[in-house]
Each structure stands twice: as structure tokens, then as C-alpha cells.
Amino acid sequence: xxxxxxxxxxxxxxxxxxxxxxxxxxxxxxxxxxxxxxxxxxxxxxxxxxxxxxxxxxxxxxxxxxxxxxxxxxxxxxxxxxxxxxxxxxxxxxxxxxxxxxxxxxxxxxxxxxxxxxxxxxxxxxxxxxxxxxxxxxxxxxxxxxxxxxxxxxxxxxxxxxxxxxxxxxxxxxxxxxxxxxxxxxxxxxxxxxxxxxxxxxxxxxxxxxxxxxxxxxxxxxxxxxxxxxxxxxxxxxxxxxxxxxxxxxxxxxxxxxxxxxxxxxxxxxxxxxxxxxxxxxxxxxxxxxxxxxxxxxxxxxxxxxxxxxxxxxxxxxxxxxxxxxxxxxxxxxxxxxxxxxxxxxxxxxxxxxxxxxxxxxxxxxxxxxxxxxxxxxxxxxxxxxxxxxxxxxxxxxxxxxxxxxxxxxxxxxxxxxxxxxxxxxxxxxxxxxxxxxxxxxxxxxxxxxxxxxxxxxxxxxxxxxxxxxxx
Amino acid sequence: xxxxxxxxxxxxxxxxxxxxxxxxxxxxxxxxxxxxxxxxxxxxxxxxxxxxxxxxxxxxxxxxxxxxxxxxxxxxxxxxxxxxxxxxxxxxxxxxxxxxxxxxxxxxxxxxxxxxxxxxxxxxxxxxxxxxxxxxxxxxxxxxxxxxxxxxxxxxxxxxxxxxxxxxxxxxxxxxxxxxxxxxxxxxxxxxxxxxxxxxxxxxxxxxxxxxxxxxxxxxxxxxxxxxxxxxxxxxxxxxxxxxxxxxxxxxxxxxxxxxxxxxxxxxxxxxxxxxxxxxxxxxxxxxxxxxxxxxxxxxxxxxxxxxxxxxxxxxxxxxxxxxxxxxxxxxxxxxxxxxxxxxxxxxxxxxxxxxxxxxxxxxxxxxxxxxxxxxxxxxxxxxxxxxxxxxxxxxxxxxxxxxxxxxxxxxxxxxxxxxxxxxxxxxxxxxxxxxxxxxxxxxxxxxxxxxxxxxxxxxxxxxxxxxxxxxxxxxxxxxxxxxxxxxxxxxxxxxxxxxxxxxxxxxxxxxxxx
Numbered sequence: 001x002x003x004x005x006x007x008x009x010x011x012x013x014x015x016x017x018x019x020x021x022x023x024x025x026x027x028x029x030x031x032x033x034x035x036x037x038x039x040x041x042x043x044x045x046x047x048x049x050x051x052x053x054x055x056x057x058x059x060x061x062x063x064x065x066x067x068x069x070x071x072x073x074x075x076x077x078x079x080x081x082x083x084x085x086x087x088x089x090x091x092x093x094x095x096x097x098x099x100x101x102x103x104x105x106x107x108x109x110x111x112x113x114x115x116x117x118x119x120x121x122x123x124x125x126x127x128x129x130x131x132x133x134x135x136x137x138x139x140x141x142x143x144x145x146x147x148x149x150x151x152x153x154x155x156x157x158x159x160x161x162x163x164x165x166x167x168x169x170x171x172x173x174x175x176x177x178x179x180x181x182x183x184x185x186x187x188x189x190x191x192x193x194x195x196x197x198x199x200x201x202x203x204x205x206x207x208x209x210x211x212x213x214x215x216x217x218x219x220x221x222x223x224x225x226x227x228x229x230x231x232x233x234x235x236x237x238x239x240x241x242x243x244x245x246x247x248x249x250x251x252x253x254x255x256x257x258x259x260x261x262x263x264x265x266x267x268x269x270x271x272x273x274x275x276x277x278x279x280x281x282x283x284x285x286x287x288x289x290x291x292x293x294x295x296x297x298x299x300x301x302x303x304x305x306x307x308x309x310x311x312x313x314x315x316x317x318x319x320x321x322x323x324x325x326x327x328x329x330x331x332x333x334x335x336x337x338x339x340x341x342x343x344x345x346x347x348x349x350x351x352x353x354x355x356x357x358x359x360x361x362x363x364x365x366x367x368x369x370x371x372x373x374x375x376x377x378x379x380x381x382x383x384x385x386x387x388x389x390x391x392x393x394x395x396x397x398x399x400x401x402x403x404x405x406x407x408x409x410x411x412x413x414x415x416x417x418x419x420x421x422x423x424x425x426x427x428x429x430x431x432x433x434x435x436x437x438x439x440x441x442x443x444x445x446x447x448x449x450x451x452x453x454x455x456x457x458x459x460x461x462x463x464x465x466x467x468x469x470x471x472x
Numbered sequence: 473x474x475x476x477x478x479x480x481x482x483x484x485x486x487x488x489x490x491x492x493x494x495x496x497x498x499x500x501x502x503x504x505x506x507x508x509x510x511x512x513x514x515x516x517x518x519x520x521x522x523x524x525x526x527x528x529x530x531x532x533x534x535x536x537x538x539x540x541x542x543x544x545x546x547x548x549x550x551x552x553x554x555x556x557x558x559x560x561x562x563x564x565x566x567x568x569x570x571x572x573x574x575x576x577x578x579x580x581x582x583x584x585x586x587x588x589x590x591x592x593x594x595x596x597x598x599x600x601x602x603x604x605x606x607x608x609x610x611x612x613x614x615x616x617x618x619x620x621x622x623x624x625x626x627x628x629x630x631x632x633x634x635x636x637x638x639x640x641x642x643x644x645x646x647x648x649x650x651x652x653x654x655x656x657x658x659x660x661x662x663x664x665x666x667x668x669x670x671x672x673x674x675x676x677x678x679x680x681x682x683x684x685x686x687x688x689x690x691x692x693x694x695x696x697x698x699x700x701x702x703x704x705x706x707x708x709x710x711x712x713x714x715x716x717x718x719x720x721x722x723x724x725x726x727x728x729x730x731x732x733x734x735x736x737x738x739x740x741x742x743x744x745x746x747x748x749x750x751x752x753x754x755x756x757x758x759x760x761x762x763x764x765x766x767x768x769x770x771x772x773x774x775x776x777x778x779x780x781x782x783x784x785x786x787x788x789x790x791x792x793x794x795x796x797x798x799x800x801x802x803x804x805x806x807x808x809x810x811x812x813x814x815x816x817x818x819x820x821x822x823x824x825x826x827x828x829x830x831x832x833x834x835x836x837x838x839x840x841x842x843x844x845x846x847x848x849x850x851x852x853x854x855x856x857x858x859x860x861x862x863x864x865x866x867x868x869x870x871x872x873x874x875x876x877x878x879x880x881x882x883x884x885x886x887x888x889x890x891x892x893x894x895x896x897x898x899x900x901x902x903x904x905x906x907x908x909x910x911x912x913x914x915x916x917x918x919x920x921x922x923x924x925x926x927x928x929x930x931x932x933x934x935x936x937x938x939x940x941x942x943x944x945x946x947x948x949x950x951x952x953x954x955x956x957x958x959x960x961x962x963x964x965x966x967x968x969x970x971x972x973x974x975x976x977x978x979x980x981x982x983x984x985x986x987x
Binding site for chain 2: 003004005006007011012014015019024028029030032034035036037041042043044045046047049053055056057058059060061062063064065066067071073075076077079083085088089091092094095096097098100101102103104105106107108109110112113115116118119122123124128132133135136137138139146164166167169170172173174176177178179219223245246247248249262269270271272273274275277287293294295296297298299300301304305306307309310311312313315316317318319320321322323325326327328329330331332333334336339340342343344345346347348349350351352353355356358359360363381383407408412431434435
């Protein structure tokens with residue numbers, strides 16, 4: 001196999017000749033015999049492109065067909081439509097293949113995208129300082145904790161049980177290294193319990209973690225909860241869903257100190273969980289403690305406007321163990337996809353999208369609540385996702401068309417993450433879930449609850465036969 | 473025509489041509505906004521349009537929409553296409569950025585990653601509906617295990633630095649399980665900056681180990697710093713000087729004797745695939761940068777992925793969930809996510825990791841196969857040594873001597889010290905002048921122990937002609953500098969902007985478009 005290398009045998013010979021060597025093996029003489037691999041790697045031999053394509057297609061074919069039946073899975077990642085221009089732009093070599101913009105003179109495109117992304121995220125969150133992106137939502141919570149510990153000198157974290165369970169677990173993993181304790185605050189009626197929060201707070205609390213809408217889909221009173229936290233001198237970090245920020249009050253205006261979140265819903269596909277990006281915004285006072293890359297505006301020697309990586313003295317390559325974070329990626333390509341999607345939606349579109357989701361979500365919640373055997377887990381307001389309790393059948397019995405031999409319904413069971421709601425599941429709505437799709441879900445739930453009906457033959461049930469799946 | 477030849481050497485500020493694009497003041501998408509313009513057209517709700525404040529209390533709703541741009545779709549496409557032309561990229565030119573492994577990104581990998589049954593697969597899909605994805609992850613784990621020489625792999629970490637942090641948290645858990653609580657982690661003075669930053673985030677104290685005259689770990693210094701309070705030693709091998717440390721087995725023995733673990737930073741794995749394995753060298757934990765050795769595009773600063781491979785005794789602590797293969801039986805999916813890992817350090821991040829990156833890297837491994845990976849490493853090392861040889865001749869040899877004069881692995885480090893002294897040219901000036909010749913400069917000022925360092929990694933996907941033209945360009949720049957160093961000091965001239973005021977950008981930060 002060529003392995004994408006242009007070197008021919010005669011190239012090798014000539015190059016070895018220039019080095020005064022006979023064989024490539026001689027280049028590895030500094031590698032001691034006892035650590036050299038004395039056999040070929042136990043991997044299949046290389047394959048031609050068409051065969052690799054076939055093998056990968058075969059693996060793909062053993063996953064759920066995204067066109068097969070509607071997906072109501074959410075829990076932090078959502079099946080939104082990705083506009084065609086996102087693919088057209090992000091597949092350009094000039095965005096796809098460079099490294100981090102260490103040479104700004106030849107990286108103005110990427111740096112300006114970062115600057116625009118920061119502007120957009122500041123607008124969404126209502127906080128003045130944004131970085132250029134972090135890995136993804138759950139680990140961004142750990143980055144927020146590290147920053148808050150540095151800013152307050154305190155070592156206790158309080159976490160709402162409404163925070164995404166993956167973020168809670170990532171915080172717990174990282175807290176071992178940060179040397180801090182975590183206390184959890186419970187939910188009441190689907191919302192973070194403000195009295196429990198007040199009880200948990202003390203003068204050692206660095207930061208309170210909230211999520212909006214929270215993991216159960218409920219819209220929290222961020223302003224009220226922030227007030228409770230601030231009364232004890234704690235910061236507030238809120239994980240927010242960017243798609244809802246066209247209609248929900250900005251976290252900055254609610255008094256949140258650090259707003260971060262999973263960015264997948266903006267311009268990125270599900271990809272079985274990644275790659276995506278996180279955004280991370282805070283107040284001016286935290287500027288020099290921000291994690292990750294930040295682009296800043298400047299001028300060149302001729303006075304032309306340009307962009308550079310700013311505030312690099314925070315970062316690991318300069319500050320080493322005193323750095324504000326070890327993170328050195330901004331998920332630039334994923335953040336670019338997010339920026340393009342936001343520009344495509346625009347000022348009106350993001351508001352319209354939020355309203356569309358809120359209306360369809362309310363509709364779906366009403367419809368499902370009307371079925372025998374299902375009820376809303378709570379009555380709190382929701383935007384794009386809600387929790388349902390299944391009182392007649394276990395959640396794992398919810399199947400497409402109610403057929404017990406059929407495929408699992410694509411809804412999110414809460415049992416693993418929140419065992420106290422083991423009989424409940426989440427339903428997420430995107431603009432790709434039509435009213436017909438919602439009726440289809442209602443039918444499948446009804447059939448599942450009323451006992452297995454083995455008549456499902458692969459066609460859709462109810463009113464949805466004519467609805468083609470849209471490609472994202 | 474070689475890559476450098478289209479640029480006229482000696483271009484000066486007076487003769488530089490400014491394209492209309494360059495003259496255009498950079499305008500952001502926000503500045504192009506015109507009220508009322510739009511691109512997206514959304515569906516109607518399809519149901520009664522109830523007022524929002526009937527659904528959500530008004531005090532939780534926003535009064536003013538966020539200030540996003542109002543632009544049409546053609547304007548968006550033109551805007552970002554024009555921005556793209558202000559980037560240098562790997563598909564356009566040689567990118568010998570040391571420690572970054574800028575190898576060709578096969579387009580096949582992009583095609584297969586975009587298959588809808590991968591790209592639209594929700595991460596919470598029931599495992600029985602995601603068997604292809606889980607099998608792919610399982611097979612990638614096995615392949616990385618074989619390449620690293622360690623029996624277990626977690627794909628979860630999002631990038632190399634998160635892999636490092638995961639590895640250090642694994643170290644902490646492993647030590648605690650033995651009833652120990654050491655406080656220090658050793659890193660060589662040549663280490664990448666993420667190493668000490670990760671050490672601090674894992675709650676350890678970073679202690680530097682000196683480098684010996686041949687570029688390896690100074691064994692005496694290591695012995696003097698090793699005691700029961702050392703949790704682990706983090707190394708790259710080959711190290712950041714591009715040199716393989718021949719004492720690695722002895723180093724591993726010393727660390728293990730004191731109860732420490734040995735951590736391998738896989739940034740330089742591209743030198744040794746199929747030739748030597750970190751596990752066989754005595755390393756206990758390895759992270760692999762899929763965006764380096766395994767061809768995931770760098771994307772202008774992400775995404776990547778940083779899987780970790782570990783030894784048998786570290787395995788119980790791996791992040792969860794772990795992809796496992798179960799004995800086939802009715803009703804049990806063959807490939808599954810195992811959450812039942814009581815000793816696990818827990819999650820580093822959400823869901824299962826950067827699956828889209830796994831798809832690309834697995835396609836790359838299938839394409840090359842075991843032999844192809846070995847040939848790739850051999851090619852990378854041959855190219856590096858050939859370019860090292862070319863740059864040891866002529867003016868480069870005089871002004872840019874190699875930091876440690878011995879055969880290198882996949883990269884090498886030159887010192888711009890003599891150039892600075894004799895020609896008054898700093899490494900930064902040389903780097904900026906290289907831009908005018910159509911190349912991306914090497915990594916500069918790293919590692920810090922080499923004066924005015926230039927770290928060059930030519931990778932196996934570059935041709936001999938490209939290496940020759942790069943060496944010729946360096947010679948030409950140095951020859952030019954002998955005559956007139958001012959030219960390089962004012963470089964670059966042919967780029968969309970010229971040297972930028974980075975100090976000013978940090979002193980008076982402007983981080984977003986004014987409203």
C-alpha cells in the first residue's frame with residue numbers, strides 16, 4: 001500500500017544515499033533491540049479505497065437507519081436540520097486542514113471566524129467575554145469549575161440535579177483532581193429547589209451549577225436561583241441550550257456569571273456523540289481566567305485590521321502548570337459550523353425556531369398526556385424537551401408501533417441517570433419532528449401501553465405514512 | 473514548478489502588490505447585517521400558534537432577540553468563502569509544523585464519516601440499534617491496543633490534553649487503590665506545555681527532569697528526583713527534540729521500582745508505528761492523538777480525539793462507559809456500552825467520545841493496514857532525516873545548526889542562535905519570511921531549551937521535491953539576509969495581512985464586534 005506517501009523506491013534509494021545509508025532500518029538504530037517490535041502488527045493488510053468504503057458502509061448499515069422512524073432522542077444532543085451551506089463551507093480545505101492559527105498572517109480566515117463566533121455567543125448569552133470554543137458540553141462544566149475555584153479561592157461545588165448527568169459525572173471525575181467537594185441540590189416539581197439550594201450554600205461554595213432548560217426540559221428561574229447563590233458569595237455557572245436563547249431570557253441578564261453549553265444543536269450532526277463544541281462565556285472580571293483559545297482584534301504594521309490569538313499568557317504553552325486550563329483546541333471546525341448555522345438562522349430565525357419548538361413541544365406534551373398510561377413527570381414550563389412518566393408499561397417496553405418484537409422507540413429513558421424517575425423518559429422535539437411525527441409517536445406509545453400488538457409490518461402507523469424523512 | 477518558485481524572492485514593501493482582497497478592510501458578518509434580510513425559512517408550527525407567554529411565563533422570556541446578523545444565504549456563502557481564502561492550509565502547501573504531524577487528510581475518510589447512519593446516529597441510541605457504530609469503536613480500540621502494545625483502550629477523551637488529564641486521574645486512582653497518595657509528577661524540561669498544565673489540573677505538583685547532552689532524560693537527575701512521592705513520569709518517546717531515548721527501559725525500571733507509573737504522550741507516535749510500541753518500552757498509560765498519526769483533519773484547531781491505552785492493572789479505572797463485546801446470546805447485543813465499572817474514574821465528557829473522528833481514523837487504519845502504518849512511520853523518519861541532511865548543508869548548516877546532532881526520528885530541532893548572532897535575524901523573522909515562499913513555517917521557540925528553536929516535522933505524505941524546495945527556500949532566505957536582513961525583518965509581504973500587533977491585542981483586548 002502506498003499509504004498516501006509519494007515516496008517511490010528510487011526516491012528512498014536516493015534519499016538514503018544522501019544520508020550515506022543503505023536501508024531505512026539504519027535510521028532506527030537508536031531504538032534499542034529489546035523494545036523494537038520484531039513482528040508485523042497484527043492488523044489486516046491495507047485495502048483499496050473502494051473496499052474500505054464498502055467495509056465502512058457495511059458497518060454503517062448495522063446502525064439505525066435515520067430515515068426509518070422519527071427520532072425523539074435528545075438529552076443534550078438534538079436532530080436538527082443542518083443547512084446545506086454548513087457542509088459546503090466546512091468541507092473547504094482552507095477550513096478543514098489547517099492547524100491552530102499560530103501564524104496569524106496566514107490564518108486570518110480562521111481567526112476572524114473565532115472572533116465572529118465569540119460575538120455571536122456573547123449575544124446569545126448576554127455575557128461580554130466568550131472564548132472560541134471548548135470540547136463539548138459536559139467537560140465544559142469542569143472548565144467552569146476550575147475557573148470558579150481560581151476566581152473565588154473556594155473549594156466547594158454545588159450542582160443541581162437538573163444539570164445533565166454527564167456533566168455532573170464529568171464534574172465529579174475532575175473534582176478529584178481539583179481537590180474539591182460536590183454537593184447536589186434536588187429537584188422539586190421538575191425544577192431546582194431554591195430552599196434546598198439555600199440550605200446547601202455556605203461560605204466555602206465556589207460555584208453553583210444550573211442548567212436551563214434543565215435535564216428534564218424545564219425552564220428554570222435562573223434569576224431567582226442566581227440571587228440565592230450570590231447571597232452567599234458563590235458564582236453561578238449555567239449550562240444553556242443555545243437553540244432556546246432566541247426566546248429565553250439570556251443567562252447574563254439573569255445574573256449568571258459563567259454561561260456554557262453543548263453546541264451540537266448549532267450546525268453539527270449527532271455523530272453518535274461527537275465531535276461537537278462547547279461555548280463558554282463570562283463577565284469581564286473573569287477575562288484572564290478564561291480557559292481555551294480567544295481571538296482578539298488588532299492591526300498589522302500597515303494599519304490593516306486583523307485578528308490574533310489574544311491573551312495567550314493564560315495558556316499552557318506559556319504558563320505551563322500555572323495555565324488557566326490544559327485545553328488547546330477550540331473545536332474550530334465545529335464552532336465554524338455553529339457560526340454558519342447561526343448566521344443562516346439570523347436574528348429572526350433563531351427566535352422563530354425557539355417559538356416553533358416551544359409550540360410543537362407543548363402540543364406533543366398535551367397529546368401524550370392525554371393517552372391512558374402516560375402523564376407528564378412535572379408541570380414546569382418546557383421549550384423543546386419534556387419528561388413523561390409511563391404508568392402502564394416499563395419504559396423498555398416502548399416499541400415502534402407497540403410491537404414488542406420491534407425496534408425500541410427513540411426516546412430517552414431516565415432510569416440510568418435518574419433512578420428516582422426510572423419509570424420516565426424524555427421526548428425531544430426539533431424542527432424536523434413534524435406534527436405527523438408527533439402523532440406517530442403518540443400512536444406508538446398508545447399501542448405500547450395497551451399491550452403488544454404484533455401487527456406492525458414496517459409501515460408507519462396512524463397519519464404519518466405520507467411524511468418523508470428529511471435528510472440532515 | 474516547485475511550491476516556492478511562484479513567489480518572487482526579495483519582494484519588498486515597496487514592490488509588494490496589494491490585491492483588492494487585501495485592501496478590503498476585514499469586515500465581519502455582523503457588519504454586513506441589514507435589518508430584514510434573512511437566509512433560513514422555517515416551517516409553520518402546523519398547529520394553533522399560541523402566544524409564547526401562554527406556554528412559558530413572560531418573566532422567563534427574552535424582551536430583545538440576540539443581536540445575530542441579518543444576512544442572505546448568498547452573502548453568507550460569499551463571506552465565508554472569502555474568509556477561507558485568508559487561510560493557509562495543508563491541501564495547498566507544505567506544513568512542517570513540528571509536533572503536529574500535518575499529514576494528508578484522506579478524502580475517503582470524510583466521505584465515510586458523512587454516511588447518514590453514522591452522522592445522524594444519536595449518541596443515546598439503544599445499543600441494539602447501534603451495533604455498527606459500537607463494533608467500529610471496538611475494532612478501533614483493538615487496533616490502537618495492538619499499535620500501542622497495551623491491552624485496553626478507552627476512546628473517550630476528546631483530545632490529547634484530555635487524554636493526559638484522564639491518564640493522570642487514572643494514575644491517582646491506581647495509586648489510591650494501593651493505599652498511596654503521592655503528590656508529584658515528573659515531566660522532562662522538553663515536555664509540551666499541556667503536560668504540566670494537566671498535572672496541575674489533576675492536583676499534582678509538576679517537577680521538571682533535566683535533559684542530558686544527547687537529548688534524552690538525564691538519568692542522574694531522574695534518580696535524584698524519584699522517590700515514593702512520585703506518582704508518575706510523563707514522557708514522549710521520541711521526545712520533543714525528535715530523538716528516541718535509548719535508556720527507556722532503564723527509565724521505566726527506575727520509575728516502577730519507586731512505585732510510579734510511566735505515562736506516554738503520544739504526540740510523536742507517528743515515528744514508531746509498527747516499529748516499536750510504548751507498552752513494550754514499559755509505559756503503563758498512553759494517549760494517542762487521532763488528529764496526528766491517524767489523519768483526522770485538524771480543522772483549524774479541532775476537532776481531534778485523544779484515546780488512551782493502558783496496562784492490565786490500570787484497566788479497572790478506565791472512564792465509563794467502555795465499549796465491550798459480549799458473548800452472543802438471544803436478546804443481548806453483541807457490542808455494548810458497559811457502565812458497570814465500579815472502580816472507574818467516571819466520565820471525562822459526555823456520551824462516548826468524538827465518534828466522527830473514530831470513523832475517519834478507523835478508515836485510515838483499514839486503508840494502510842499494519843504494513844502501511846509501518847511504512848508511514850518509516851517514510852516520516854526518512855523524510856525528516858533527508859530534510860535534516862539538506863538543512864545541514866550550505867547556509868542553513870552554518871546559521872541554523874541542529875540542536876542535538878544525531879539521526880532524528882520523525883522531526884528535528886534547529887537552533888536559530890547563530891543566525892540571530894551573525895545576521896541579526898530572529899527565528900520569528902525567518903518564519904515570517906518563509907510565509908512569502910508559500911510554506912507554513914515550522915514550530916518556533918519550542919522546545920524552550922534550544923535557543924531560537926525551529927522544530928521541523930515533514931511527515932511521510934510529502935514528496936522529495938517538496939522537501940528540496942523547502943530547503944532551497946531556507947537557503948535563499950539566508951542568502952538574502954546576508955545581503956539585507958531588513959527584508960526578512962519586515963516579512964511577510966505577500967499574505968492577507970502583515971505582521972500583527974499581538975501585544976496590543978492582549979493589552980487592550982477587543983474580543984467581539986461592537987454592538
